[in-house]
Amino acid sequence: MSLAVMETDGFDYLKESCPCLLSELLEYVARLSEHSLTSTGQRKELYADGGDVNGRRVKQRLL
Structure with missing residues (x-):
């Protein structure tokens, strides 16, 4: 998880x-x-909203 996120209120x-x-x-x-x-x-780098670092939406496949 991003350090910036972990430092928020x-x-x-x-x-x-x-x-x-x-x-x-x-x-x-x-x-x-x-x-x-x-x-x-x-x-x-993946984000919990399903986007990648370029802001594209990515559908994840979990095994």
Whole structure:
């Protein structure tokens, strides 16, 4: 997860008020990143909204 996101008040609020939801989100992002690395051999930056670093929408396929 982006360091910039983790430094926001919203992230702190989520961490305090909904730790289970935060754990689920982090697991989801980790799976997306892991899948991207194993399927391409290269790490691609992915965002939870399904976009890539160029702002394109990308449909993820999870195995």
